[in-house]
Amino acid sequence: MIAVFRPDDGRLADAVEFIESLGADVLGDAMLEVRPTGNAPRDDGDFTILTSKTGVELAADAGWNAQGTICAVGDGTASRLREFEYPVHRIPAEFSSTGLVEELAADVDGARVEVARSDHGSPVLTDGLEAAGAYVHETILYELVRPANAGKSAEAAAEGDLSGAIFTSSLMVQNFLDAAEARGIRSEALAGLNDAVVGVIGEPTKSTAEGLGIEVDVVPEKADFETLARAVVTASNAN
Known part of the structure; x- marks a missing residue:
């Protein structure tokens, strides 16, 4: 089984x-179990990062107005963004927080970066972007709990x-x-x-x-x- x-x-x-x-x-x-917060990603970032299909769905439900460079961790997240008619500009070669930091590190010095994800997101992403010089804001779209x-x-x-x-x-x-x-x-x-x-x-x-x-x-x-x-x-x- x-x-x-x-x-x-x-x-x-x-x-x-x-x-x-x-x-x-x-x-x-x-x-x-996914518990939505009702929050939407900020729309004033130079870069906005979505890390999951669930996050995309909840951002769309909250009326997110996508601006700047839109980044997706993984093909599944990217496909869901396109299904909601959001653009996708950057996808890391490695579908992970580390991969996304490597993808963006050379471009985010001084940039505003919005990270929209669950309450269990890895600090590798936010810490790595801040180390690259980005001004990072994190929006919690949903909480994950054990049923x-x-x-x-x-x-x-x-x-x-x-x-x-x-x-x-x-x-x-x-x-x-x-x-x-x-x-x-x-x-x-x-x-x-x-x-x-x-x-x-x-x-x-x-x-x-x-x-x-x-x-x-x-x-x-x-x-x-x-x-x-x-x-x-x-x-x-x-x-």
Whole structure:
């Protein structure tokens, strides 16, 4: 059984359906709940950075008037911006905070940079831009919390029922272990997870997972959910 942890706002159902189409049994366990703040990005920045599709959707809902150079972390975020008819001017080669700092560092000295994202955004981005000379303002578009009922995947891991797990953010990893801790089965869930094929999107999530004692087996070159899911299903079938 493959565990997947997307928010239960349509993305979890889509993820379950996709993995089932690959012929795998799926356990959907939402590890994140999105709570919008109602804030919109400021429109007076020389650069504005959006880091997720959720952020784009909430910015559009709040009536954001895009100005200046619009930057997206990743193709998914860029595609969502275009769907809302916002321009996309810059996408880093590496879809991460570090990659975006490297993309913009030579151009932001003295510039006003608006960063619009969740309350769990990495300080690597804001600190890196400030070190490059930018005047950085951060707008929190949404908060990410662990749903009260999250944790059935931890129970399945503890019982040895998982063949794979798919993590698409560092916070999902932390919330999985927190849910296990709340049930008094952290060590058992961790052991069961390490007997399964663990796939993550990107090096930051890999670093978080490994720092918490999770053995990571799959990190796709393309930071895309479907690519990751296919790789985890293939590896779990071969395991």
